[in-house]
Amino acid sequence: MTPQFGQSPKGExxxxxxxxxxxxxxxxxxxxxxxxxxxxxxxxxxxxxxLFNKSISIKPQDSIPSIKTDLKAIPLTENILVWFGHSSYYMQVDGKRILVDPVFSGNASPIPGGTRAFKGTDIYTPSDLPEIDYLLISHDHYDHLDYKTLVALRPKIRNIVCGLGVGAHLERWGYSPELIIEKDWDQTIEGENGFLIHILPARHFSGRALSANNTLWASYLLKTESHRIYIGGDSGYDDHFARIGKSFGPVDIAILENGQYDAAWKYIHMQPEEVIKAFKDLGAKKLFPVHSSKFALANHAWNEPLERISGIARSENIPLMTPLIGEVVELDNPHQIFRNWWKEVK
Incomplete structure (x- = not known):
């Protein structure tokens, strides 16, 4: 089997x-x-x-606007977030460099050219990243765990945090077992100066090639000296959001999937209205919707997720973070303004 399919867990x-x-x-x-x-x-x-009833707007006609930020030049003292489209983003929080679900190959499929990134969204490469203290992987689907990206990033990664079983893929791709921290739900990684990563439930599934649910999907609660950030991964709506909010809230920023949904998949992906419910369950202060604007994996207009959730957020006065790809989000700036950039794109 070719290496991009990974490796099933075995042995210990x-x-x-x-x-x-x-x-x-x-x-x-x-x-x-x-x-x-x-x-x-x-x-x-x-x-x-x-296949046959596709939305005519499933992909944008125009190029998606983006900004090429020099990530290596950002002082480590600055608390920031930079989104790369879909569910990939880089954070600096209280001296830690964190990368989540990076996909820089331009493809969210094991088939060459199978699910290509929208024009303008694929402007970053692994070489643009600084060294990473913690790489967080939510689950092993191709749009979150990308073989080409992970191989290229290998020299820059100090630790990888993932659910049980996901480390088998990483070891096949050349990662040292000493770098891989595999955890079950409701376990915690403790770092220095009160830095914590809580590994928490999500409602989804996993699998590459013919394997199904042999590795664990997860969400994360990142706690630092000054921030609590919830990293939702892929998840359908369920009561785990309320349980997490009760145990770890209030959450400063909830990063939740909002895109690639369908009425046929209501248990494993959230509609925008459910994203708002999850945000409230978490007791979060700001909402950052991801899982959109780079790949067409569902049969809705490419801009529908942001259009729907921004309308709800506006009517309910919910602070919504909608940065451009590559735009620096200032985590310590409560007054940063984000424009509705998708309205400018056909």
Whole structure:
């Protein structure tokens, strides 16, 4: 099997997985019953609608606007976030450099040219990144765990945090086991100066090639001296958001998926209205919606996720972060203004 498909867990890694309370009947399970397809939707119907009833605006006609920021030149004393489109972003928080789900290959599919990035969105490469203290991987799907990107980033990564089993892919791609921190839900990584990474539930699934749910998907709560940031990964709506908010709130920023949704997938991806519910459940102060504006993985207009959620946020007076790709988000600036850039793109 070609390397981009990764490696299934085995040996001591598999033995540890089998001991997880979240692993039952030979695979990882969500907290509640989670069909991949909504009742009334068969795989044939869902595939037919995606292939033959595509939205005419599933991809933008224009190039997506972006900014090429010199990430290596940003002083480590500055608390910032830079989004790369979809669910990839870089953060500097209280002296730590953190990278989440990087995809810089221009493709969200194992098939060459299968799911190409929109024009203008693929302006960053692994060479643009500084050294990374913690690389966080939410799950092993191709639009979050990218083989070419991970191989190119390898010399820059000091630690990788991921769910149980995901380390098998990383080891096959040349990462030293000493760098890989695999955790189950409700476990914590403790760093210096009160720096904590809580590994928490999400409602999704995993798998590459023919494997399904043999690795664990996760969300994260990042706690530093001055910030609490929730990194939601991919997740359908469920009561874990309220439980996390009760245990770890208030959250300064909730980074939640908002895009690539469909009525057929209601259990594994959120509609914008559910994103708002999750934001409120978390007791968050600001909302940063991701999982949009780079890849067409669902049959909705490319700009619909941002248009819908910005309308709700405006009517409910919710502070919404909508940066351009590459724009520096100033985490310590409560007055930073973001423009509705998607309205300028056809």
């Amino acid at each position: 890694r598999l033995a540890r997985i089998i001991q997880s309370p979240n692993y039952k009947d030979g695979k990882f399970q969500n907290s509640h019953h989670t069909p991949q397809l909504t009742e009334g939707y068969g795989y044939t119907k869902a595939l037919y609608e995606y």
